[in-house]
Amino acid sequence: MVQLGNVGLACNAYGGRMDEIDDKETPFPHRKGNLYKIQYSVNWNEPGNETEMNRTSQAKALHEFMTQFVSKNPRRAYLNYRDIDIGVAENWSYEDGKVYGESYFAGNYERLVDVKTAVDPNNFFRNEQSIPPRTK
Structure with a gap:
């Protein structure tokens, strides 16, 4: 992270009560066996495409480096x-x-x-990564 310059990494510890709740009891499955979750971040105030490319490439480099330490198959x-x-x-x-x-x-x-199909079959509530309803 020091070599990259502007990226951040936050780890939220898991374990304890999190391990006792089955991963199917709630939509959140990241429970037993996970030590922590990681948040990668990068911020900048300078305008311009060059700065944006520099900062996002730093975040991608850190993300790639961390591959050896995180969940796999799938990540x-x-x-x-x-x-x-x-x-x-x-x-x-x-x-x-x-x-x-x-x-x-x-x-x-x-x-x-x-659930989405039963509650919102016309997909009114959506974003670029929302759960879609089943189509008939």
């Missing part, structure tokens, strides 16, 4: 630390959502699609 993500690099919905299809939905929700993705 997981935490929804509140949004990462559009893992995919975005183009048509809010089941397949679009599965790409990022399984990273965020693991085995709970299917159940969340079923």
